[in-house]
Ligand code: SF4
């Protein structure tokens with residue numbers, strides 16, 4: 001896979017002369033080349049990789065805006081040469097999209113690349129498409145944009161959801177209307193079968209997937225990623241820090257550079273969207289993006305963590321048949337990770353609301369789940385469900 005380098009200065013210069021279109025094709029979808037002939041010399045800037053067959057190339061480091069509420073961190077990322085920013089309709093009750101809309105209002109539209117996501121509940125209700133369109137119109141308004149570069153169906157869980165024609169038809173319609181350039185879905189499910197189903201559906205431009213060194217089924221996932229890449233689907237990685245902490249309590253921050261570099265070793269991954277929200281976190285990510293190879297120290301560090309209990313649920317599926325309440329335990333473990341790893345209780349609350357869970361475990365006197373990762377799932381669930389009763393004003 002071709003990998004080249006570009007920096008913000010070059011990018012803006014190219015945009016100003018009209019050549020920026022070589023990097024980001026316009027909404028009309030004209031054929032566009034990758035920026036191979038517009039790069040800085042090796043060692044400068046951030047490497048870029050092609051995003052499937054979209055004719056767009058993105059820096060290997062992007063910004064997951066999710067937790068960020070300081071536009072100056074977005075400014076730092078933009079100034080450093082990042083131009084892909086990932087948000088969602090639900091993040092910070094819409095304030096995340098609003099912040100990006102305000103920040104980019106005076107920037108050339110072809111100098112940034114925006115992705116947002118909209119979550120639909122399963123089973124889909126009768127007015128699913130009307131609801132999707134309404135919320136997407138609201139997202140565009142918040143972003144102050146006529147179109148987004150990627151619209152994802154947010155957090156698909158089941159394998160069948162990726163090929164659900166009600167979803168794919170609704171996304172395709174928005175693409176045809178020019179409100180979306182590329183369509184995709186995001187997934188925390190860690191199910192390679194879901195990627196295969198998406199390839200077979202034949203409509204997706206991009207998949208945003210959890211991908212990190214802690215995953216349970218890496219061989220199968222890598223095989224699915226390779227097949228998706230061959231089919232021209234762009235692969236973007238999230239959850240790359242495996243929860244952001246080395247330990248199960250979320251006390252010791254993980255080595256972000258090692259985690260990011262591990263992901264970049266897979267050349268089919270176009271870019272990663274780490275959710276940095278302050279300058280220190282950003283600096284660490286940026287340093288990694290200028291030197292993608294893992295050092296021996298980093299390799300050993302990750303090897304030492306591979307069997308340790310951390311905050312990342314490997315979605316092994318063991319608990320699915322053990323829980324009498326049929327709780328979505330992997331999603332609840334993710335919600336716990338948001339609170340204790342990301343220190344982002346508001347997202348925990350939003351996730352619990354999306355899952356429609358305000359209390360749980362009332363039918364058990366003792367937990368029936370035996371988790372191979374060592375999670376005390378009942379304890380973790382009990383620790384987060386009270387957040388649904390806390391006003392968002394008091395949550396960060
Ligand atoms: S058993 Fe543990 S690791 Fe496996 S899916 Fe359930 S919570 Fe996650």
Ligand code: SF4
Nearest residue numbers: 323325361364367368
């Ligand atoms: S206590 Fe354990 S088994 Fe019982 S509902 Fe909660 S998670 Fe499921």
